[in-house]
Amino acid sequence: MAWIALGLGLVLVIEGLVFALAPSRLDEIVEIMAKLTPEQRRSIGLVAVALGVGLVWLAKTLGV
Numbered sequence: 001m002a003w004i005a006l007g008l009g010l011v012l013v014i015e016g017l018v019f020a021l022a023p024s025r026l027d028e029i030v031e032i033m034a035k036l037t038p039e040q041r042r043s044i045g046l047v048a049v050a051l052g053v054g055l056v057w058l059a060k061t062l063g064v
Contacts, residue, residue, distance in 0.1 A: 018026060033041065
């Protein structure tokens with residue numbers, strides 16, 4: 001449960017930084033994402049999941 005809380009906390013910190021430091025850039029990113037096809041968005045999501053799993057595996061392997 002501690003790992004889940006840590007992971008969610010880190011996601012909120014990163015998301016909060018985007019909103020706090022670059023709110024106008026976020027509008028541009030949303031416009032770009034709206035132009036992508038559902039298949040492209042799905043591929044981006046799958047790559048993000050794969051990278052996340054890889055980082056979690058690496059952290060566990062390194063003993064973090």
